[in-house]
């Protein structure tokens with residue numbers, strides 16, 4: 001198997017590195033622009049975003065974007081594509097993926113997650129550890145379902161929306177683009193684009209207009 005370049009050397013990179021290894025994919029190394037970034041789990045730091053083209057020239061052809069922040073993950077995916085990298089899905093073998101689910105490029109599904117029948121995961125969507133995407137859900141590009149969160153059947157997450165750890169969304173609802181659902185929330189009504197909700201039932205977070 002050809003080695004994968006991992007973009008990012010923070011906490012999410014730990015999870016991505018171990019998922020890739022569980023898939024049998026070797027990790028060539030990491031790229032990170034932060035001055036305090038260093039090697040992780042035996043993977044060397046190979047450079048910064050500026051080094052994408054040089055490393056592509058050295059023969060690396062696939063990248064995994066190990067960045068939890070949704071907009072940043074999409075932005076770095078574009079940089080990788082522009083430099084000629086493919087963005088393979090990162091699918092932990094301990095996740096359950098329905099054979100009728102469809103997955104776009106760069107999707108990540110972590111250990112113990114479940115992706116149900118006819119679910120559609122858009123590019124760079126992230127289904128984190130132990131999360132459940134029930135039947136016929138749709139995650140638009142860059143959406144993130146946090147650890148242990150649950151989308152009941154037919155829920156739609158808009159582009160770059162975050163449903164954080166342990167939150168639950170009632171069947172058939174739409175969580176708008178760029179919305180944030182706080183950890184532990186129970187969403188019982190549609191969520192507007194860019195809204196920030198939390199609590200049971202979910203209400204606008206204090207300080208939110």
Ligand SMILES: CC(=O)SCCNC(=O)CCNC(=O)[C@H](O)C(C)(C)COP(=O)(O)OP(=O)(O)OC[C@H]1O[C@@H](n2cnc3c(N)ncnc32)[C@H](O)[C@@H]1OP(=O)(O)O
Pocket residue numbers: 068128146147164165180182183184185198199205206207
């Ligand atoms: C593998 C992984 O770790 S994946 C992790 C992915 N990232 C995340 O899940 C992080 C999600 N972000 C959060 O949980 C943040 O706490 C947020 C966005 C909910 C709030 O953060 P901030 O905007 O910094 O606001 P802050 O912490 O000051 O809280 C604002 C208000 O919301 C309340 N609040 C915070 N979290 C919650 C919550 N989960 N449920 C209900 N209310 C909450 C706070 O009590 C506070 O209310 P107050 O002003 O009456 O005291």
